Amino acid sequence: MAKASEVKSGNVLRFNGELVSVEEYIHRTPGNLRAFYQARMRNVKTGKIVEYRFRTDEEVTICRVETNDYQYLYEDGDYLVVMDNNTFDQHNIPKLLFGNAIKFLKEGMNVTIAFESDEPIVAQLPNSVELEITYTEPAVKGDTSTSAQKYATVETGAEIRVPLFINQGDKVKVDTKTGEYMERVK
DSSP: EEGGOOOTTOOEETTTTTEEEEEEEEEEOOOOTTTEEEEEEEEEETTEEEEEEEEETEEEEEEEEEEEEEEEEETTTTEEEETTTTTEEEEEEEEEGGGGGGGGGGGEEEEEEEEEEEEEEEEOOOOOOEEEEEEEEOOOOOOOOOOOOEEEETTSSOEEEETTTTOTTOOOEEEEOOEEEEEEEO
C-alpha cells in the first residue's frame, strides 16, 4: 500500500477491485479547504474513464506492471500464442486485448504486452505495419484527377481503402489504430 501522494500519471492502480491506468493526476489546494488529488483514470479492461478525488493520506494499491516485446506465433481459439523474445517462454493472450487492430496481425510480428502479476492486461501492435495487397480492382487510366480511393484486401484478410494507383502485389504501410492507408512501400 502506498499513499495517494506517491501516485504519478501512468501508474496502474487497483481501484474498487479493478485495474485502472492513471491518465491525469493533479494536486489541488482550493482556498482554505483541505488539499486533495484529482485523478482521471481509465479502466484497463473496459476502457471506461473514472474520475476520483483522493485525500492526501488515503491508501492506494500501486500495481507492478511489466511491459515486454513478444513475437506472435499462431492463433489458438480465443487466444493468441506469443513467445518472449528473450526467454522463449510462450503465453496465451486473449484476442480481445488487441481490439480492432488484430485484423492487421500476421505471424512472426512483434507485439508489446503488459503483464500485472502473470495476467496480461494490455496488448498493442506496432503503430504501423507493412502488408501486401492480395486483391484489388485494377485502376482505369484517367481516373486519377481526384483523390479517389478503392477497396483492397491485404494479406491478413482485412479490407482497407487505398488510392487508385495501388495494384495487386504492392506493399503498403497501414496505421493499426485507424486502419487507414499511409503510404506505398518500395
